[in-house]
Amino acid sequence: MSRRGNCSDNALSGYAHAESFWSRFKAELLNGVSFPGLAEAKLEISHHVAYCNAERRHSSLGYLTPNHFEIQLQTTFQLCPA
Numbered sequence: 001m002s003r004r005g006n007c008s009d010n011a012l013s014g015y016a017h018a019e020s021f022w023s024r025f026k027a028e029l030l031n032g033v034s035f036p037g038l039a040e041a042k043l044e045i046s047h048h049v050a051y052c053n054a055e056r057r058h059s060s061l062g063y064l065t066p067n068h069f070e071i072q073l074q075t076t077f078q079l080c081p082a
Contacts, residue, residue: 020054020060 035041
């Protein structure tokens, strides 16, 4: 365990976004839900991930959807090549 702000702090690592995704995923989709079978679970999970990428705004992306953020990023790179 390190102090806040040190390089081994989870908030500064790449894991923080993944942890946040799984936390929201469990709260929004899996909260007390049981699926009748694997096919139904896969379908619901794929729908939820598609929703998160296309419609749900993320604070870490400036309140843009990941799809919109990606398009904006690609456009910026095309306008300003390195």
